[in-house]
Amino acid sequence: MAKYLLLKHYRGAPAAVNDVPMEKWTPEEITAHIQYMADFATRLQETGEFVDERALGPDGTWVRYDGEGRPPVTDGPFAETKDLIAGWMVIDVDSYERALELAAELSAAPGAGGKPIHEWLELRPIFTAPPTITE
Amino acid sequence: MTFQVDELLLRSLTPHVLAILVRRGAGFAAAEDAVQDALVEAIRVWPDDPPRDPKGWLITAAWRKFLDATKAETARRRREDAVEEEPPPGPASGVDDTLQLYFLCAHPSLTPSSAVALTLRAVGGLTTRQIARAYLVPEATMAQRISRAKRTVSGVRFDRPGDVGTVLRVLYLVFNEGYSGDVDLAAEAIRLTRQLAAAIDHPEVAGLLALMLLHHARRAARTAPDGSLVPLADQDRSRWDTGLIAEGIEILQAALARDRLGEFQAQAAIAALHADALTAEETDWVQIVEWYDELVQLTDSPVVRLNRAVAVSEADGPRAGLKALAELDDSLPRYTAVAAYLHERDGDPVTAARLYAEAAHKAPTLAERDHLTRQAARLNASLRL
Numbered sequence: 137m138a139k140y141l142l143l144k145h146y147r148g149a150p151a152a153v154n155d156v157p158m159e160k161w162t163p164e165e166i167t168a169h170i171q172y173m174a175d176f177a178t179r180l181q182e183t184g185e186f187v188d189e190r191a192l193g194p195d196g197t198w199v200r201y202d203g204e205g206r207p208p209v210t211d212g213p214f215a216e217t218k219d220l221i222a223g224w225m226v227i228d229v230d231s232y233e234r235a236l237e238l239a240a241e242l243s244a245a246p247g248a249g250g251k252p253i254h255e256w257l258e259l260r261p262i263f264t265a266p267p268t269i270t271e
Numbered sequence: 272m273t274f275q276v277d278e279l280l281l282r283s284l285t286p287h288v289l290a291i292l293v294r295r296g297a298g299f300a301a302a303e304d305a306v307q308d309a310l311v312e313a314i315r316v317w318p319d320d321p322p323r324d325p326k327g328w329l330i331t332a333a334w335r336k337f338l339d340a341t342k343a344e345t346a347r348r349r350r351e352d353a354v355e356e357e358p359p360p361g362p363a364s365g366v367d368d369t370l371q372l373y374f375l376c377a378h379p380s381l382t383p384s385s386a387v388a389l390t391l392r393a394v395g396g397l398t399t400r401q402i403a404r405a406y407l408v409p410e411a412t413m414a415q416r417i418s419r420a421k422r423t424v425s426g427v428r429f430d431r432p433g434d435v436g437t438v439l440r441v442l443y444l445v446f447n448e449g450y451s452g453d454v455d456l457a458a459e460a461i462r463l464t465r466q467l468a469a470a471i472d473h474p475e476v477a478g479l480l481a482l483m484l485l486h487h488a489r490r491a492a493r494t495a496p497d498g499s500l501v502p503l504a505d506q507d508r509s510r511w512d513t514g515l516i517a518e519g520i521e522i523l524q525a526a527l528a529r530d531r532l533g534e535f536q537a538q539a540a541i542a543a544l545h546a547d548a549l550t551a552e553e554t555d556w557v558q559i560v561e562w563y564d565e566l567v568q569l570t571d572s573p574v575v576r577l578n579r580a581v582a583v584s585e586a587d588g589p590r591a592g593l594k595a596l597a598e599l600d601d602s603l604p605r606y607t608a609v610a611a612y613l614h615e616r617d618g619d620p621v622t623a624a625r626l627y628a629e630a631a632h633k634a635p636t637l638a639e640r641d642h643l644t645r646q647a648a649r650l651n652a653s654l655r656l
Contacts, residue, residue, distance in 0.1 A: 137383060137384045137387070137406070137444070137448060139407070181411060181412060181415055182415050182419075183415065183416075183419065184384075184385070184388075184408075184412050184413065184415040184416025184417070184419055185412070185416075186408075186409070186411075186412050187407070187408050187409065187412065188409075228384070228406070228407075228408050228412070229384075230382045230383055230384050261635075263635070263636050263637040263640070264448070264635065264636050265448070265449065265450045265636065265638075266500060266636040266638045266639055267447045267448055267636075268446060268447050268457060268486050268490075268493075269446075269447050269482070269486055269538070269542075270503075271503065271541060271542070271545065271578055271581075
């Protein structure tokens with residue numbers, strides 16, 4: 137029983153095998169892709185492994201504290217930021233191997249030409265509570 | 272004045288009621304749903320109208336729920352199968368049936384997370400929502416996990432004894448790997464293990480119960496007010512629960528006397544030796560190493576060997592501990608943390624600080640990472656002086 141975060145990147149991941157930007161797909165290919173993602177989430181709900189799923193807007197703002205009584209300093213968005221997260225899915229699975237299997241399935245979502253994108257996804261473990269019995 | 276529903280009583284009745292429904296011929300999955308519905312109704316109705324015979328009330332309510340669901344199902348399918356309205360009364364004792372439920376819910380065909388969820392619901396009487404919250408997943412996900420688990424075991428015969436070992440592993444998981452939410456999973460695991468120990472006479476069941484009690488006894492001392500971990504050696508031993516320790520040791524001694532040693536008894540023996548020491552310095556590390564040797568024989572687990580290396584360093588000095596560590600695979604979880612500790616004890620704070628920082632980076636939990644980072648920071652600060 138372990139939770140993992142599956143991160144999808146707008147930028148910053150190695151190039152996918154079927155690396156064609158979405159706006160160059162046909163509308164039917166886009167529909168098929170979206171359907172695949174929705175079906176994937178539904179399947180995970182049915183297997184009892186789904187926790188959360190979110191998509192993020194691309195325009196991030198950098199914010200920092202600027203001292204007592206001053207408004208926060210903001211900057212960006214920076215078009216050149218090399219790592220940009222597009223969204224995430226959180227899964228709760230029995231093993232690391234199962235997490236890999238699900239990530240691969242998500243990465244197989246169809247893209248241009250109806251072929252799998254083979255997109256690189258980032259898999260990160262989520263910290264659990266510490267076990268009680270340690271010695 | 273309204274009657275306060277005794278939720279623990281209600282939950283302790285759950286497996287008995289479920290077993291009676293199954294014995295009357297209800298399928299396990301349908302019976303389990305009916306019992307959940309009856310529990311929910313009990314919580315709603317009992318405060319204003321407390322039953323004279325809670326168990327009888329639950330059986331009647333659950334059976335009615337089962338019949339209603341079956342009729343609805345039958346109507347939906349337009350089947351004409353007659354449903355038996357008057358079931359034969361079940362025998363009074365539900366002890367053996369409870370045991371069968373434990374076996375079913377821990378069936379080897381289930382994944383660990385499914386077995387845990389099903390055990391907590393069908394044997395523990397927790398609601399899906401409570402279980403979902405305890406494991407930080409959406410209620411819909413937990414509902415699906417449980418219904419899949421029920422489908423998986425639907426073909427399993429209810430009257431065959433299973434393997435106690437699978438049940439113990441599930442209860443161990445409930446105790447050891449949960450969060451502290453609304454439901455106290457550690458207390459629930461102890462309750463379920465006590466109930467199991469009452470249903471079956473088995474030294475490893477007793478061993479696991481003793482192990483849980485001995486660890487639970489130290490719970491208040493395990494975390495600082497800010498939530499950070501307090502290592503065993505630094506714990507305020509006056510905060511250990513001596514009642515639980517005494518009970519754990521008594522159960523363990525009775526189990527050990529039967530001379531059928533198993534891994535849970537050996538682990539409990541180690542916990543008992545820690546619990547027995549009034550100060551960390553008084554710990555009988557020589558005996559602890561002997562128990563680790565038994566555990567290595569029983570489990571051949573690399574994690575046990577890693578813990579043994581720590582015990583060896585306490586018994587025979589850090590050099591001996593490092594020697595024991597050198598025989599192990601350095602990719603083991605917590606290997607680097609142990610290495611850091613042993614190097615510090617060996618008087619090498621520079622190596623220890625580096626290893627603590629490295630171990631923090633690899634830590635599997637946030638609390639451990641914070642703890643290891645503090646250890647590295649403490650040594651680095653002392654090195655700057």
